[in-house]
Amino acid sequence: MQYGNLFDYLADHTFEELLAGFGMQIEGTVSALDTGAKQFNIGLVPVSYTDAIFDGMVEGDLANDLVVKVDSQLDFDGSGTLTATKIALGSGDGSFGFDLSFDYSNFNYSLDGVVTVDADGSSIVINGQLITINASTTFNNVDLASLVEGTSVNCVGYVNDLGDFIAESITVEYSADSTLTGAIESITVDGTNAGSITIAGVTYKITTKTVMDDDSATPLEHFNVTFLSTADVVIISYYTDPTTFELVITKLERD
Secondary structure (H helix, E strand, O other), X not given: OOOOOHHHHHHOOOHHHHOOOOOEEEEEEEXXXXXXXXXXXXXXXXXXXXXXXXXXXXHHHOOOOOEXXXXXXXXXXXXXXXXXXXXXXXXHHOOOOOEEEEEOOOOEEEEXXXXXXXXXXXXXXXXXXXXXXXXXXXXXXXXXXXXXXXXXXEEEEEEOOOOOEEEEEEEOOOOOOEEEEEEOOEEEEEEOOEEEEEEOOEEEEEOOOOEEEEOOXXXXXXXXXXXXXXXXXXXXXXXXXXXXXXXXEEEEEEO
């Protein structure tokens, strides 16, 4: 059977089947493409893609001179042709689709990728794969209207029997784009590791995701915002939240 997208394939296989062997992997440039026979060569190796799934691309994207990565759990058939299980764009193209992993503790998938079609009220497309959004989907560091083309996201969810990926949560992880060293003028504590500090008249937000390091003369092992004091000199890395425009600290280091 040929699967139209990766999630159809996941829905039709047990986790044991998906993990039952790693087979082999080759990468190279497509040549001698025969769309009728569903076969091409990588170097001198003939590859059959009759039953392959396509990750981050579709079958119609195949073309001579395209660099692809071929995974096979079936290895070579009797004629010496490699039977492809999965085909993805290779490193020469600069793209590997998205990163998909399975979390055994929660029995769901974690998917990292880039939004390729803006979200609407019921779906979003990440690296060419359709993701279903419903009333139970939660959003972290982002709202639905901000999920636009080019946004890097992490999506956690499950695949139903119809091959639909149902998003349980969508998160945008921001990286710090600025650093600052200065003395704390005031502190607001909203929780064990949540609140804000003011440096040079500017307020910076601390969240539960802020990494806190104490490099003072007497460092504390379990350092958090409640141990900060005015006049402490700190080094912070921070970004501007595109929704609230708050300055959010990703890492705080006390000297």
